[in-house]
Amino acid sequence: MDETALFKLTHGLYVLGTVDGDRPVGSVVDAVMQAANKPLVIALSCHNRSYTKECIERSRRFSLSVLSKDVDPFVVANFGFxxxxxxxxxxxxxxxxxxxxxxxxxxxxxxxxxxxxxxxYESNTLFLAQVENCDNLEEGEPLTYNNYRDYFKDEVIKSFNEYKQRKEKEKSKMSDEGKKWVCTVCEYVYDGDVPFEELPDDWACPVCGVGKDMFELR
Ligand SMILES: Cc1cc2nc3c(=O)[nH]c(=O)nc-3n(C[C@H](O)[C@H](O)[C@H](O)COP(=O)(O)O)c2cc1C
Known part of the structure; x- marks a missing residue:
């Protein structure tokens, strides 16, 4: 059996939404299909580790937003990774x-x-759900799961790495807030207007004369 045959079943790509109490939660899904016309029923498959799945079990309702080919790759990274x-x-x-x-x-x-x-199922939970409301929002072509596999995935990964780096920077900035650069030789505390990082390499401690490398953030 060659399970890659299943990649040839085409799907769209959607942002699934529901609520955790009052808090909106969600994930990216491709496993969605229309299952009946009358009543209007759709089928959604969520993997069992998904928190969105847990929340749907409680709320018994969900939303789907259909992604366009022009979607910002970060949207997929944000909801999918x-x-x-x-x-x-x-x-x-x-x-x-x-x-x-x-x-x-x-x-x-x-x-x-x-x-x-x-x-x-052991790996997934299948929800059959009756459509209560639906609307078109914007013109455009839907992004498919095949598009994702063919060319979009790399952009999604790139945008997620950039996002992670931004987050790390913000985190280290926050943990440095309120801290001062202090000379480890004479305990002089730098409080000039120019940020310490931007002082020239040959800048020296005005008290004991050692270089920038002898300062630490405390
Ligand atoms: C392209 C793509 C397709 C995905 N399709 C599904 C899917 O059909 N069902 C599902 O449960 N998860 C799917 N996922 C995985 C979830 O989006 C992912 O595990 C997410 O982090 C779950 O978040 P949650 O814990 O907030 O629910 C897909 C992810 C990507 C990137």
Whole structure:
């Protein structure tokens, strides 16, 4: 059996949303399909470690925002590479709440659905859900899972690495806040207007004359 054959089943790519109490949560999904016309039913498969899945089991409702080919790769990274358990993903994107569920502002279309049946597999949970509302939002072509695999994934990974670096920088800046550069030889505390990092390499301690490398942040 060659399981890569399953990659030839094509899907779109969506941001799935629901709520954890009042807090909007969500993830990227591709495993969505229309299952019936009457009533209008869709099927959604979530892997069992997904926090969004846990929240859907509680709220029994979810939203879908259809992603366009022009979507910012960071949207996929944000919703697909980290968990709502640890972070408020919706705060990182433009979104709106309608009837209690979150949607991307620049999605192509949006749907909301009420869960009617749940089937639990070892790896995934399948939700069958009746569409309660749906609308087109913007013109454009939907991004497919194949697009993601073919060319979009690299951009998504790049944007996630940039985001992580920004976060790390902010974190180290915050932990340095309120700290001062102190001379380890004479305890002189630098408090000049020019940031210490921007002082010239040949700058010396005005008290004992040692170089910048003898200062530490305390
Ligand atoms: C391209 C792509 C497609 C994905 N498709 C699905 C999917 O169909 N179902 C699913 O549960 N997770 C899917 N994921 C994984 C989740 O988006 C990912 O595990 C996410 O971090 C879960 O976040 P959560 O813990 O906040 O729910 C996909 C991820 C990517 C990048």
């Amino acid at each position: 980290q968990s709502s358990r640890d972070i408020d993903k919706w705060d990182n994107v433009d979104y709106f709440i309608d009837n209690g569920l979150p949607y991307l502002k620049n999605g192509l279309a949006r749907l909301s659905a009420i869960v009617t049946q749940v089937i639990a």
